[in-house]
Amino acid sequence: MSDEADEVFGIAEVAERIGLAPDTLRYFERQGTVPSPQRDHAGRRRYTAADIELIRMLVHLRETGMPLADIARFTGADGGAADPARLRLELLTAHRRRIRERREELDRALDVVSRKIADYDDRSTGTPQRLERPDCALAFDVRGEGPPLFLVGAPAGRAGFAALARELADRFTVVTHDPRGIGESRAATGMAEPTPEVLAEDLAALVDLFTGGPALFVGTSGGAVTLLELVTRHPSLVSRAVLHEPPLVTLLDDAELTSRATAAFAVAERDPQRAVQEFFDLTGAGHRTGPGQTPPPHLPLPELPAGELDKNRYFLGRMAGPTVLYAPDVEALRRAPVALCAGALSHQQLARLATQALADRLGQPLVDMPGNHVGASAEPAEFARAVLPLLRRPDAR
Known part of the structure; x- marks a missing residue:
């Protein structure tokens, strides 16, 4: 058998291996994106296996946005560089940094688009139903x-869960609601503050409207904190509760984190833009960080429109503080039918660290879920598939 390393290949064979048309290869060659191969006596291109691997690499670099000048330097490194291996390492390291920065931009854009899709999806469902409470509807x-199945958030409401609800509606009667002061559940004069205790009583009243017995729940972020209080106050209402990233700074035993969170909430009323920035940097929740990765300590946010600023005056000024600083009753939760999960791309972020701390105290595993802190809204189909096994009790057949 011949060794492929000694074989030569024509342009049609190379094009098929790489997945490009021969004309595209010729164009890249003219542009200097890929090196010119050796030619036989008839002038036909002859590529070695090493040529193919280099071309595949260079095409990939081009597709991921490496500047053509850098590609040319990468290609010609063996010819003119004093230390070609080091030059290529420097070029690849700089390109990796650009890719990560671009990925951060795309992740933020994806979150914005996902929220807008959820917003339009929610609007298309028509007028919501209403549950009258003593101090709000x-x-x-x-x-x-x-x-x-109740999908619970804080501040996420009907809009944030619209896509996930649609994914789960073929198996469950899915109920979503706007927490008091959010969305269509408008704040009213004299309305009680949206603490986890008050939000849990709102949820209990909503459950009573549908069933007198236990139900299934999925709670994300602040909604997971609401469920921690619900299962403590009203255990008979909960058949199974899946808790995704409750952002409880109280579980991390970190005075600096607590101080930073408190400072962000304190300025929300007069400077919501600053509060959003500080909370974003504190939690790292807008990033996608895998194992071994850490979210950047600071990433400047664009100026928020007036409507978003008003929402965050309420969320960060009144709802987030009692939620993030909530202290769960760990002993009561040891008997509760809860499952704990966190985004597979939330590593070293506050909410995942807190959820891991809670899982450790309860002696439970922490289950990885698709995406990051906003995986339920950004990746609803994948999240729905992953959450189904968690809704079954461990002793269920």
Whole structure:
């Protein structure tokens, strides 16, 4: 058998291996993106296996946005560089940094687009139903058939869960609602503050509207904190609760984090832009960080529109503080039918660290879920598939 390293290949064979048309290869060659191969006596291009691997690498670098000048330097490194290996290492390191920066930009754009899709999806469902409470009216939606499943957020409401609800509606009667002061559940004069205790009582009233018995729940972020209080106060209402990244700084035993969070909440009323920036940097929740990665300590946010600033005056000024600083009753939770999960791309972020701390105290595993802190809204189909096994009790068949 011949060794492939000694073989030579024509342009048609190379094009098929790399997945490009021969004319595209010729164009890249003219542009200096890929090196010119040796030619035989008839002038036909002859590529070695090493040529193919280099071309595949260079095409990949081009597709991921490496500047053509850098590609040319990478290609010609063996010819003119005193230390070609070091030059290529420097070029690749700089390119990796650009890719990571671009990925951060795309992740932020994806989150914005996902929220807008959820917003339009929610608007298309029509007028919500309402549950009258002593001091407010809660807006809620219902879709699907099957066992009741409540999707719970804080501040996320009907809009934030619209796509996930649609994914789960073929198996469950999915109920979503706007927490008091959010979305269509408008704040009213004299309305009680949106603490986890108050939000849990709102949720209990909503559950009573549908079933007198236990139900299924999925709570994300502040909604997971609401469920921690619900399962403590009303354990008979909970058949199974999946808690995704409750951002409890109280579980991290870190005075600096607590101080930074408190400072962000304190300025929310007069300077919501600053509060959003400080909370974003504190939590790292807008980033996608895998194992071994750490979110950047600071990433400047664009100026928020007036509507978003008003929302964050309420969320960061009134709801987030009691939620993030909530102290769960760990002993009561040891008996609770809860499953704990966190984004597979939330590593070294506050909410995942807190959820891991809670899992450790309860002696439970922490289950990886698709995406980061906003995986439920940004990747609803994948999140729905991953959450289904967690809704089953461990002793269920």
